[in-house]
Amino acid sequence: MAPAGLAGRESRRGARRRPTWPTARPHVPPPGSARDLRVGHACPPRRLHGFIPFSGAPAPLYKPLQPPVTNRLLTHTPRTKPSSQSNKPARNTHRYPPSSSNRARATPFLPCSLALRAMAPATADAAGAAVGGRVKTALGVAACERDAEKLELIEQLTKGFDDEQQRVLAAILARNNGAEYLRRHGMEGCTDRDAFKARVPVVTYEDLRPEIERIANGDRSNIISSHPISEFLTSSGTSAGERKLMPTIEDELDRRQMLYSLLMPVMNLFVPGLDKGKGLYFLFIKSETKTPGGLPARPVLTSYYKSDHFKYRPFDAYQVYTSPTAAILCTDSFQSMYSQMLCGLLVRTEVLRVGAVFASGLLRAIRFLQLHWKELARDIETGTLSAKVAEPSIRAAVAEVLEPNPELAAFVAAECGKDNWEGIITRMWPNTRYLDVIVTGAMAQYIPTLKFYSGGLPMACTMYASSECYFGLNLRPMCDPSEVSYTIMPNMGYFELMPHDPETPAAAVSRDDPPPRLVDLADAEVGKEYELVITTYAGLCRYRVGDILQVTAFHNAAPQFRFVRRKNVLLSIDSDKTDEAELQAAVERAARLLAPYGASIVEYTSEADATTIPGHYVVYWELMLKGCREALWPEAAVFxxxxxxxxxxxxxxxxxxxxxxxxxxxxxxxxxxxxxxxxMDYAISRGASINQYKAPRCVSFGPIIELLNSRVLSKHFSPACPKYGPPKK
Incomplete structure (x- = not known):
């Protein structure tokens, strides 16, 4: 049944039909958003776990009658751009993840047996019997035969998990046979899994830095991959404080698109009728640069939004979005947010889901509405766009849907003018079924605030992904955030697990150390924690991602994981990740400013305060003055x-x-x-050893935070933004 307000709108024959965005407009993920993705949202950003409200329109994954190919990647034809002869707008082209159905291509992530199965229509034997237009599958009753095919694909991949993993590793080693890195470790011409484990070391980013810098500086030889590196995806900071550059290749977008195409069929099992409305997603790009060798270096979601996969996605009723692509691709955050919020308000009764890549991003949008609702209401009342939005492409896109609407403007002003903003999301967008944001890992701190603003709407975590690789999806996306588990898809890369003891974390591993004992995913044990190690088509071999995961269950033969945390990360608000060493260096640098006053820092700790919008870092300092010279206590400006x-x-x-x-x-x-x-006394009273106690560098336990806040003498904030320029590498 259509949401309230939709049927009535369709019956008003005299009403002017809203124009829709042109077909050739770019799209959004996250890469969900991934969320990032985040992914996990949209993901994230940072790790895009639980992330991504994106899934492209299901499309054929393989060319018809493609002959079987063993242990090698299938090739694909270039994406066909829309003809320049057709300038007519197509209805409802605001979609999330693009589908690949507008180009015939074979993709490199499935064995031929599954490829042929994916091409065949769903039948009673393959996907279950049809029931009133819906199709029974092992995962549930699919909304249509197309969804049933995707769900059947998930079943086939997870049932033959280890066999598929072995095939993927062999394919990766075969395609990168000529790479310098594999030759160096004695893997030239070898695709054997046991040999790979015995010869190739487990590495971190610092171990691979020399190879990555060679590529970034313009060396085009086959260093880690036999396929050309097409760009670098930037990830969180290194020990030197700058971004990691994760190499990727052209056809990696195909693999990611394939995973996106599975998300909506799963979501349709839990939330029917999403094709009857639209999604309001706040999506943005970030700055990018080029390496000295000329390769783009940008966040994974920025790469996706600017790709042809996003720009030329076909129409899909399940993937209609309110935000103009021009707004998403605008680098000015104010203009982008303003126009996306305005377009979302114009179709408030048609919105069925609201999201962003990360929870922090959605809260930032709510804060933006609090600050700018008067301007937005004025634009809606007059049918004119604020002069603050100067980008011509955005103004043209918004002009297609903006017209005077005094009634809607009065409603926005009345609701936003109230002191109580509890439930504002459902008040502004009354037919919203769920929030689509990453709320696992560091984003869990925002759950109470999201519940307040949404009136308790469920929060969907759909996908787990990162800059290095996309991993899997949540087969129960509407579960409670505390119960989210991701099912790893074995066709995305080759995965191993490093056992992790929460009490005594393993020491860092370098290429000079003997290989640690790794576990194949098929041999993972429920309840235990592991660090994820990946081998990718782009050439990363046995790379430590830094994610700590806990095995919660198995779906068929595929392990399911709960995201525990990022290894060694203390503080995180958005896509940032600050570890203990970095925080220590920052404190030491700031402490130098206290020296002229005879003051020094006795002890410190920190917390990520998510009660403000946006969230911010809080650092607690206990000071000592030499000679008790209180008269020289630093002034507020010094702090x-x-x-x-x-x-x-x-x-x-x-x-x-x-x-x-x-x-x-x-x-x-x-x-x-x-x-x-x-x-310390409080910790000891709770059982901590006085001999082993050391002050925590980050706190999240409520009673300790309350104790610290009850002893605060003064509070001080940074008076300006720190210097920032896109990284040179």
Missing amino acids: ERCCLEMEEALNSVYRQGRNGDAIGPLEIRVVRGGTFEEV
């Missing part, structure tokens, strides 16, 4: 400079987030003397 100095010392991802209003100003809270002794 403010300390805040900015700390921000200048943090990584480029953090600094970009600050400049883009994704992260609030860093705050220093000075606590009275003896506070950290009280914290």
Whole structure:
């Protein structure tokens, strides 16, 4: 049944039909958003776990009558762009992830037996009997035969999980046979899994830095991959505070698109009728640069939004979105957010789901509405777009849907003018079924705030992905955020697990160390924690991603994981990740400003404060003055400079987030003397060993935060944004 308000709108024959966006407009993910993705949202950003409200329109994955190919990648034909002769707008082309149905191609991620099965129409034998237009499958009753094919594909992949993993590894080794890295480790001409494990070391980013820098500087030889590196996807900061550059290849977009195409068939099992309305997703691109060798270096979602996969996606009733592509691709965050919010308000009764890549991004949108609702209401009332939005492509796109609507403007003003913003999402968009955001990992801190603003709407976590690789999806996307588990898809890459002890984490591994004992995913044990290790088509071999996962169950033979945390990360607000070493260096740098006053830092800790929008870092300092010279206690301006100095010392991802209003100003809270002794006493009273106790560098436990806040003498915020420029590499 159509949501309230839709049927009535369709019956008003006299109403002017809204124009829709042109077909050749780019699209969005996340890469869900991935979320990023995040992915996991949209993902994220950072790890895009639980992320992504994207799934492209299901499309044929293989060319008809493609002959079988063993242990090698199938080739594909270029994506066909829309003809320039057709300038007519196509209805409802705001979609999330693009589908690949507008080009015939074979894709490199399935064995031929599954390829042939994917091409065949769903039947009672293959996918179950049809029931009233719906089709029974092992995962549930599919909305249509097309969905049934996708769900059957998930079943086939997860039933033959280890066989598929072995095939994928052999395919990766075969296609990269000429790569220098594999030759160096004695793998030339070898596709054997046991030999691979015995000869190829487990590595971190620092181990691969020399190879990556050669590629970034313009070396086009087959260093890690026999296929050309097409671009670098930027990930979180290195020990030097700059971004990681993750190499990728052209056909990686095909693999990612294939995973996107599975998301909506799964979601349709739990939320029917999504083809009767639209999705309001707040999606943005970030700055990019080129390496010295001329390759693009940009976040994974920026890469996706700018790709032909996004720009030339075909129409899909399940993937209709409110945001113009021009707004998504605008680098000015204000113009982008303003136009996306305005377009979402114009069709408020048609919106069935609201989302962003990360939970923090959706809260930022709510904060934007709080600050700018008067301007938005004025634009709706007059049918004219604010002069603050100057980008011609955005103005042209918004002009297609904006017309005077005094009634809607009065409603927006009345609702947003109230002091109580509880449930504002469902008040503004009354037919919203769920929120599509990443709320696992570091994003879990935003769940209470999202519940407040949404009136308790369910939060869907759909996908787990990262800059290095896309991993899998959530087969129960509407479950409680605390119960989210991701099913790894064995065709996305070759995966191994490094056992992880939460009490005594393993030491860092370098290429000079003997290979640690790794576990195949098929041999994972329920309840245990592991660090994920990946081998990708782009040439990463046995690479430690840094994600700590806990096995929760198995779907057929495929393990399901709960995302526990990023390894060694203390603080995270958006796509930033700050570890202990980086925080320590920032504190030491700021402490130098206290020296002229005879002051020094006795102890410190920190927290990621998600109660503000946007969230921000809070650092607690306990100070000591030499000679008790209270008269020389630093002035407030000194502490403010300390805040900015700390921000200048943090990584480029953090600094970009600050400049883009994704992260609030860093705050220093000075606590009275003896506070950290009280914290220690509290910890010991709860069973901590006095001999082994050390002050935590990050706190999240409520009683300790309350204790710290009760001892605060003064609070200080960074007075400006730290310097930020896109990385040179």
